[in-house]
Amino acid sequence: MIDHSEARRDLFDLVVPGLGDPGRRSGLKAHVAVCKECQSVLEDLRRLHAGLHAAGPLPEPSAGLRERVLAIPGPPGDVEPERPVVEPAGPPSRVRRVGGSLRAWQATAAALAVAAAVLGALLLADRRASEGDDPWRNGRTVALDPAPGWDVAGSASLQRGPDDRPAVRVAVEGLRPVEGQWYELWLARSPSDRVSLGRFRPDAEGRLWTVVSVPELPGGGYGGVWLTREPDDGNPRWTRDWVFRARLT
Amino acid sequence: MTASTRTPAGFRILPSNVSAPPSDDQLLQLIGEGDGEAFAAFWDRWSRPVLALAIRALSGDRAAAEDATQDTFATIWRVAATYDAERGAAASWLFTIARNTCRDHARRRRIPPVPEAPEQTDPAPGPDERVASEMEAFLIHGAISELPPRAREVIELAYYGGLSQSEIATRTGTPLGTVKTRTRNALGRLADRLSSIEQTS
Numbered sequence: 001m002i003d004h005s006e007a008r009r010d011l012f013d014l015v016v017p018g019l020g021d022p023g024r025r026s027g028l029k030a031h032v033a034v035c036k037e038c039q040s041v042l043e044d045l046r047r048l049h050a051g052l053h054a055a056g057p058l059p060e061p062s063a064g065l066r067e068r069v070l071a072i073p074g075p076p077g078d079v080e081p082e083r084p085v086v087e088p089a090g091p092p093s094r095v096r097r098v099g100g101s102l103r104a105w106q107a108t109a110a111a112l113a114v115a116a117a118v119l120g121a122l123l124l125a126d127r128r129a130s131e132g133d134d135p136w137r138n139g140r141t142v143a144l145d146p147a148p149g150w151d152v153a154g155s156a157s158l159q160r161g162p163d164d165r166p167a168v169r170v171a172v173e174g175l176r177p178v179e180g181q182w183y184e185l186w187l188a189r190s191p192s193d194r195v196s197l198g199r200f201r202p203d204a205e206g207r208l209w210t211v212v213s214v215p216e217l218p219g220g221g222y223g224g225v226w227l228t229r230e231p232d233d234g235n236p237r238w239t240r241d242w243v244f245r246a247r248l249t
Numbered sequence: 250m251t252a253s254t255r256t257p258a259g260f261r262i263l264p265s266n267v268s269a270p271p272s273d274d275q276l277l278q279l280i281g282e283g284d285g286e287a288f289a290a291f292w293d294r295w296s297r298p299v300l301a302l303a304i305r306a307l308s309g310d311r312a313a314a315e316d317a318t319q320d321t322f323a324t325i326w327r328v329a330a331t332y333d334a335e336r337g338a339a340a341s342w343l344f345t346i347a348r349n350t351c352r353d354h355a356r357r358r359r360i361p362p363v364p365e366a367p368e369q370t371d372p373a374p375g376p377d378e379r380v381a382s383e384m385e386a387f388l389i390h391g392a393i394s395e396l397p398p399r400a401r402e403v404i405e406l407a408y409y410g411g412l413s414q415s416e417i418a419t420r421t422g423t424p425l426g427t428v429k430t431r432t433r434n435a436l437g438r439l440a441d442r443l444s445s446i447e448q449t450s
Binding site: 010012015016017018019020044045048051052053054055056057058059060061062065066068069070072073176177179239240 | 288292297300301316319323326353357382389390393404405413415429440443444
């Protein structure tokens with residue numbers, strides 16, 4: 001007679017043809033006939049056996065699919081876009097010497113004001129010095145870099161309108177129709193630091209052509225344009241489900 | 250670890266010098282934090298079950314199924330941070346995302362959906378049974394994907410290659426006793442994995 005632990009270990013032999021020793025099968029069956037626990041386990045194993053057959057073979061993804069999927073930009077995360085940091089103009093001890101009776105928040109506000117003035121002057125000087133290299137004024141046009149899995153083509157460029165305001169022009173074709181979603185255009189300095197330029201839907205032919213005025217942004221470097229697919233859920237964060245990108249500066 | 254261990258369902262797992270891979274929950278947490286390696290590991294574990302589901306849901310259209318698989322994983326990237334292990338197993342959560350994505354693709358490509366309401370006299374399974382059956386196949390595929398390569402090999406050769414234990418031994422150049430041990434262990438792991446998912450869901 002086979003004992004319980006042996007039977008439990010060998011129950012698969014009653015399920016999978018050719019797995020066990022034929023000579024032991026009758027002993028196993030005799031144990032199962034009187035053991036409710038083994039009967040229950042055997043029932044589960046038979047269900048698994050049938051499920052394995054029913055599920056069918058596992059397909060292999062095509063060679064490029066893994067690469068395409070792993071190239072999808074990562075989640076937005078909780079990191080807010082970087083903002084220019086305004087450092088206090090001097091060490092706190094100096095502030096205290098100038099206005100010893102100021103409370104801490106007054107000192108900080110004063111320091112920020114001084115810093116903002118200094119930063120503004122620096123930015124102005126920088127702008128004057130580099131006006132000749134102004135990418136917006138030069139109107140550089142670049143081809144779009146489609147995301148894996150997207151067959152879109154087109155171009156993007158920087159412009160300055162008659163009012164001297166900077167603008168981004170984008171012309172693209174091959175966009176898929178979106179239901180319950182939008183395409184959203186972004187001006188980005190890095191994947192975590194971007195500004196939305198608006199939401200769009202392509203025409204019936206999958207084309208999108210737009211010129212969007214953009215704000216003057218502090219710090220510069222907002223030279224990347226991205227188009228992403230976004231759900232119509234009111235959430236201002238981006239999905240990073242990108243369609244194309246273009247490096248304009 | 251030098252001794253064998255027993256799993257919750259009582260099956261024996263032979264000792265291994267390979268450290269335990271991260272769970273789906275752990276991977277999803279890392280993916281939510283933007284960890285690309287975790288995303289790749291999650292892809293390697295679940296891409297085949299998702300693709301199998303998509304092929305079935307999209308009437309065998311392989312290209313559409315690959316698109317749906319890609320979109321499923323793009324969604325995983327996007328929403329992994331919202332996954333809450335307290336609310337159910339990761340496999341069930343992934344199944345829901347994959348199934349919804351396939352339904353969207355079917356609608357977009359005008360692939361005829363599976364009939365919604367079969368006639369009362371129709372012996373075919375109803376919608377609920379169909380979902381349960383899809384879910385079961387998905388979970389079984391997921392459990393197979395998590396098996397170590399050698400264990401997966403014997404299961405696939407036995408169940409999908411139609412080979413007997415002796416034929417597997419010949420095909421792989423492995424002693425018959427070793428093949429049988431691997432088969433028992435692999436089935437034990439599958440049973441335990443599915444049992445743990447059922448308990449979590």
